[in-house]
Amino acid sequence: MTVSYLTTLDLDTFTEAAHAIPYQKVRSNLFPGVEVWIRRDDLLDPLISGNKAYKLIFNLIKARELGVETLITCGGAWSNHLHATAAAGARFGFRTNGIIRGELRPELSAMLLDAERLGMEFKFVTRELYRQRNQQEFLNHLGVEQHNCLYLPEGGANFAGARGVFLLGKIIEATKPIRFDQLWVACGTGLTLGGLRAAVNSFQVCGVEVLKAGGSIRRDAQRWLSALSTSEACRCDQAVAKDVDLMNEYHCGGYGKYPSQLQAFQQAFECQSGIPLDPIYTAKLLYAIHLKANAGHFECGTKILALHSGGLQGRRGLQLDG
Numbered sequence: 001m002t003v004s005y006l007t008t009l010d011l012d013t014f015t016e017a018a019h020a021i022p023y024q025k026v027r028s029n030l031f032p033g034v035e036v037w038i039r040r041d042d043l044l045d046p047l048i049s050g051n052k053a054y055k056l057i058f059n060l061i062k063a064r065e066l067g068v069e070t071l072i073t074c075g076g077a078w079s080n081h082l083h084a085t086a087a088a089g090a091r092f093g094f095r096t097n098g099i100i101r102g103e104l105r106p107e108l109s110a111m112l113l114d115a116e117r118l119g120m121e122f123k124f125v126t127r128e129l130y131r132q133r134n135q136q137e138f139l140n141h142l143g144v145e146q147h148n149c150l151y152l153p154e155g156g157a158n159f160a161g162a163r164g165v166f167l168l169g170k171i172i173e174a175t176k177p178i179r180f181d182q183l184w185v186a187c188g189t190g191l192t193l194g195g196l197r198a199a200v201n202s203f204q205v206c207g208v209e210v211l212k213a214g215g216s217i218r219r220d221a222q223r224w225l226s227a228l229s230t231s232e233a234c235r236c237d238q239a240v241a242k243d244v245d246l247m248n249e250y251h252c253g254g255y256g257k258y259p260s261q262l263q264a265f266q267q268a269f270e271c272q273s274g275i276p277l278d279p280i281y282t283a284k285l286l287y288a289i290h291l292k293a294n295a296g297h298f299e300c301g302t303k304i305l306a307l308h309s310g311g312l313q314g315r316r317g318l319q320l321d322g
Contacts, residue, residue: 006045006053009064009092014057017044018168023177023305028272030265031293033300036286037180038275039172042310047087047118050310051185051192052080054164055156056088062160063094063150072144073152074099074133077109078256078280080311081155086115096120097149099142101130110316157191159231162224165192166234169199172305179203180305184289186210186281187246188255190220192309197221197244198228203305207246208288210281211255218246250288256280256317262287278311 001022006014021044026036041050048056063071071094075082082098089096098115104124108116116122123142132138133154139146152158172183182204187193193207209217221244228234252262258279266283269290270276277283285306292298 001040001043003043003046006048006091009060011057011061014053015167015171018054018171019175021171021175023175024273024275026273026275028269030269030272030286030290031304033296033302034289034293034298035301035303036289036306037178037304038306038308040275040308041168042276042308042312044310045087047313048084048091049312050080050308051165051168052084052156052310054168055081055161055191056084056152057164057167058160059150059152059156059158059164060088060092060094064092066150068094068148068150070095070097070149071152072097072099072139072146072149073156074101074130074154076101077105078111078314078317079154080111080314081152082115082120083111083313085152085156086118086120089120090118097144098122099130099133099144100124102127111313114313155189155191157189157220159227162191162195162228163231163233165195166199166228169196172196173200173202176305178303180303182206182302183305183307184208184285185307186285186309187217187221188281190217190222190244191224192307193217193244193246194221194224195228196307198225198234204245207244208250208285209246209248210284211251213248217248218244221246247288250284250291252284252287258283265290275308276312276315277308278314279317280314281309281311282306 022040024038044053073085086096098120100122180203184206187207187209197205252259265287
């Protein structure tokens, strides 16, 4: 399958590209009794890929309409969102500033090296200060120049980002090749789950937590679901979109944890299917489906669609962080 490129900052062009994303049936013995398909949003663009692209599109259009020169955002050293924002800035003519959680290390992560090459400037902050990132005065405390800038929250988690995921859900409804019983998505925050749940009404939407988040992902997903359901910008079936289905037992020990059983599963899956996964999100997503299938959780013949959320550049972190 061929990776495409997002070359124009235009909603119609983006939507056309999203409609063309392939759905791939998984050929594997890892999911007994279950028919698994993957929507390959990793192929949307090699740098602005997966759900990151959908969370960025309305933000980027807004920035262009406002005449913004600089995009400011934040994340960790291996943040897919930072990487995608840096790429989008280079592609579409925005300067980019990244506020990075943690102290500057002697060597930048491969992700930050990419972002730096793409023109992103960094400001490293302590983890204590970083916890204030959702407060209104956060940028002022950091002394960040905000003239002619647009601030994008961590992970693109604002209403424009939620609208983009809602768009993805509507596109899935319009382009699905068969009638699915469930849509599964990996969750680091609740925005993608909430946005998809608001838009997809013909089958169940299931989220898999990839970190120990307590109840925060469920709360955020429900918040974005409610916001989209009451927005004039989005049309939802409010009678259906009321709650979220979220599983918290498949994080494999926490964010970035990559135990031997997950490694073995990913290797087997990629060998059998030919579909690359990232170890942080999509590997855990498919591993959860694998465990559920082998435990007899699904009715025989259940048709599951898994969302490939991109982030394949993060595979390099395995070599650095073990």
